[in-house]
Amino acid sequence: MKRLIESVGIPRLLVGLFLLILFALAGFQRLPVKMLISSALVRIGMNGVLVLAMLPSIRAGLGLNFGLPLGVITGIVGMLVSLELRLNGLVGFFFALLVGILLSLPAGYLYGLLLNRVKGEEMMVGTYTGFSVVAGMCMFWLLAPFNNPEMIWVVGGRGLRVTIPISHRFGGVLDNLGKFSVGGIEVPVGLLAFFAFLCLVVYLFSFTRTGMAMKAAGMNPAFARASGVNVEKMRILGATQSTVLGAIGIIVYAQSLGFVQLYLAPLMMAFPAVAAVLLGGAGTSRATVFNAIAGVTLFQTLLTISLPVTQSVIGGDISEVAKLIISNGMILYALTRKEA
Amino acid sequence: MKSWRKIQEPLRISPIPLVFGILCLFGVAVSGKSLSFLLQEVVTRLARNSILVLSLLVPISAGLGLNFSMVLGAMAGQTGIIVMTHLKVPGMLGLLGAFIVSLPIAIVLGFVAGNIMNRAKGREMIAGMMLGFFMNGVYQLVFLFMVGTVIPMKNPDLMLPQGFGLRNTVELKYMKYALDNLLTVSLSGLVIPVATFALIGLLCLGLNRLYKTKLGQDFRAVGQDMHVASVAGIDVNKTRLSAVVIATVLASLGQLVFLQNIGTLNTYNSHEQVATFAIASLLLGGATVTRATVGQALAGTLLFHLLFIVSPYAGQSLMGSPQVGEYFRVFVAYGIIAGALVVHAWEAHRRVLSAAKRGLLDGETSRTR
Numbered sequence A: 001m002k003r004l005i006e007s008v009g010i011p012r013l014l015v016g017l018f019l020l021i022l023f024a025l026a027g028f029q030r031l032p033v034k035m036l037i038s039s040a041l042v043r044i045g046m047n048g049v050l051v052l053a054m055l056p057s058i059r060a061g062l063g064l065n066f067g068l069p070l071g072v073i074t075g076i077v078g079m080l081v082s083l084e085l086r087l088n089g090l091v092g093f094f095f096a097l098l099v100g101i102l103l104s105l106p107a108g109y110l111y112g113l114l115l116n117r118v119k120g121e122e123m124m125v126g127t128y129t130g131f132s133v134v135a136g137m138c139m140f141w142l143l144a145p146f147n148n149p150e151m152i153w154v155v156g157g158r159g160l161r162v163t164i165p166i167s168h169r170f171g172g173v174l175d176n177l178g179k180f181s182v183g184g185i186e187v188p189v190g191l192l193a194f195f196a197f198l199c200l201v202v203y204l205f206s207f208t209r210t211g212m213a214m215k216a217a218g219m220n221p222a223f224a225r226a227s228g229v230n231v232e233k234m235r236i237l238g239a240t241q242s243t244v245l246g247a248i249g250i251i252v253y254a255q256s257l258g259f260v261q262l263y264l265a266p267l268m269m270a271f272p273a274v275a276a277v278l279l280g281g282a283g284t285s286r287a288t289v290f291n292a293i294a295g296v297t298l299f300q301t302l303l304t305i306s307l308p309v310t311q312s313v314i315g316g317d318i319s320e321v322a323k324l325i326i327s328n329g330m331i332l333y334a335l336t337r338k339e340a
Numbered sequence B: 001m002k003s004w005r006k007i008q009e010p011l012r013i014s015p016i017p018l019v020f021g022i023l024c025l026f027g028v029a030v031s032g033k034s035l036s037f038l039l040q041e042v043v044t045r046l047a048r049n050s051i052l053v054l055s056l057l058v059p060i061s062a063g064l065g066l067n068f069s070m071v072l073g074a075m076a077g078q079t080g081i082i083v084m085t086h087l088k089v090p091g092m093l094g095l096l097g098a099f100i101v102s103l104p105i106a107i108v109l110g111f112v113a114g115n116i117m118n119r120a121k122g123r124e125m126i127a128g129m130m131l132g133f134f135m136n137g138v139y140q141l142v143f144l145f146m147v148g149t150v151i152p153m154k155n156p157d158l159m160l161p162q163g164f165g166l167r168n169t170v171e172l173k174y175m176k177y178a179l180d181n182l183l184t185v186s187l188s189g190l191v192i193p194v195a196t197f198a199l200i201g202l203l204c205l206g207l208n209r210l211y212k213t214k215l216g217q218d219f220r221a222v223g224q225d226m227h228v229a230s231v232a233g234i235d236v237n238k239t240r241l242s243a244v245v246i247a248t249v250l251a252s253l254g255q256l257v258f259l260q261n262i263g264t265l266n267t268y269n270s271h272e273q274v275a276t277f278a279i280a281s282l283l284l285g286g287a288t289v290t291r292a293t294v295g296q297a298l299a300g301t302l303l304f305h306l307l308f309i310v311s312p313y314a315g316q317s318l319m320g321s322p323q324v325g326e327y328f329r330v331f332v333a334y335g336i337i338a339g340a341l342v343v344h345a346w347e348a349h350r351r352v353l354s355a356a357k358r359g360l361l362d363g364e365t366s367r368t369r
Helices: A003-008 A009-029 A033-052 A054-059 A068-084 A089-117 A124-143 A189-205 A209-219 A223-224 A229-257 A270-279 A289-314 A319-336 B002-013 B015-031 B035-054 B059-060 B069-085 B091-121 B126-148 B194-211 B216-226 B228-231 B235-260 B274-284 B294-319 B322-357 B362-365
Strands: A163-165 A181-183 A186-188 A259-261 B168-173 B184-187 B190-193 B264-266
Touching: A003 A009, A009 A033, A009 A068, A009 A270, A009 A289, A009 A319, A033 A054, A033 A186, A033 A189, A033 A229, A033 A270, A033 A289, A054 A270, A054 A289, A068 A089, A068 A124, A068 A229, A068 A270, A089 A124, A089 A229, A089 B322, A124 A163, A124 B126, A124 B322, A163 A229, A163 B264, A181 B059, A189 A229, A189 B035, A209 A223, A209 A229, A209 A289, A209 B235, A223 A229, A229 A259, A270 A319, A289 A319, A319 B091, A319 B126, B002 B015, B015 B059, B015 B168, B015 B294, B035 B190, B035 B194, B035 B235, B035 B274, B035 B294, B059 B194, B059 B216, B069 B126, B069 B235, B069 B274, B091 B235, B184 B194, B190 B194, B194 B294, B216 B228, B216 B235, B228 B235, B235 B264, B235 B274, B235 B294, B274 B294, B274 B322, B294 B322
Parallel strands: none
Antiparallel strands: A163 A259, A181 A186, B168 B264, B184 B190
């Protein structure tokens, strides 16, 4: 019994129990549980890639990637270019991905160079680099040379809107791809398959020569260097991969949401992703694909189900507050724990 | 050669306030606002924000870096204000009462923060920041859901119509300007809140005095090198703890002074940006993660808020959009913190490298300290 608790971990046990109680309450209150599960599935796929983006960074020894907004911003620019060209459907989606990835490569490389110079303070520097980039890009959104009237303010004719609806362009293309329902539960096959594909890529990469070298560089830099691994290069690679996944992640997120959110919306985006991977059992220096999947499943299911349940039980929306407490508490717990 | 060094020396010590001073002057020039308007704004904001910035000094001297957990102090202060507004205690009495209510809360929260930072040595700043976010959640839980349900309270002025939870904005009609209007002097149209500045001055003197006491010396010793300090017989954890407690109490006082001047409490937002703005102010004054003085705190507050005032006007006249200026000042706040952190980490990294080159330390083991 004790070994079981240890292998599952106290945070997961607590959240799992909480989740069970919520489901029981939902059934007791006669809430549409099947619909809740359907929307939880969408949210898992929607946030999954952003959580997956934590892995390369943690593995390369850079710690939790609080600089995720950097990748998010490049992904947003990719979507804006796609929208400006008025592309629709899967073409629009993949074009946004292409531009986003092309932009995130140099951004991630530069981010890696920066992190190599601030060893030991990667998380703090990452956080504030992300914040500064988001704030700096706010000025860009106001002055950017986009002309599609769907995207810019009607009054004044300049400056991008705070939220840009994309449901008639490429919104929901993955969600609706091959969607079917089993016993009242809708399964967004395209979305989950896309997430699973990226998980597989990250998983397989860890078995390649470079993947092994990166892991070694993260686990024990001195040992890795002694065995001929270029630690600096691996760290840059980790930062770049993380940023690219961040760009892909926000595009997947936005197509599910049906909106592109600009200005200060990406500011806090790293924290739920960090919390999810930690909840899945990752630490600040080790993480597996399983951690990411388990984390995002637990975290997003919890958020999906806590809103209607608390609303029906106490008559107020406690889910935002629960999200704040759980996600930040999880990060705080990981930071104050002595790592083995 | 010697004269060149003389010119360069002050630049080397503090290029940041100089650069931002020039930027401010440029902003003032293009803003098209009268000097008397700007001066009044700067005086008001200096009185409003100085104590919050000064509260950051003690943790820096004790080697805890920039105290992102000062948000906890702000929350304690707000709790005091909410209680006194609920009890309808007017004026200075209300403000004093708010301080008395917030004091034990600030001490307890400072205790929690200090213990967490002792558990997260080497990453105090990120732990402090996450603690701030976490406690923000707890704060919302208390004032949005527990007030009126678990905590018995009835007051339609403060609370939401549903019967529990506080309103988003609370008018502080009982203690607005309580301290500012205690004693004001008008100098050819310029209104100076003398009592507030007296309190700030007292605090500055007190801080300088503190560094001369045994506790202040302990802060410095621990800040210099924890290991050496503990060998010298200083209880490192306890010293760090008291530094955080002092900072949290000062931050709660700072938030009280801030709010009595603003006059309205944004129940769920007033405290969120406190740490960012205060830390950015301090850094603009030329402080670093490891060294900060009272003078830098005051100069930085002045510069940051001058920049804050003129940015929208400058954005309007340069780019035709005040919003550009508004985002510019947010960018400056975040950017200056990012820059200071990079410089701090870079220098620590380089010190390790040069030490390793001299063969004093092994490069890898020393990195983790």
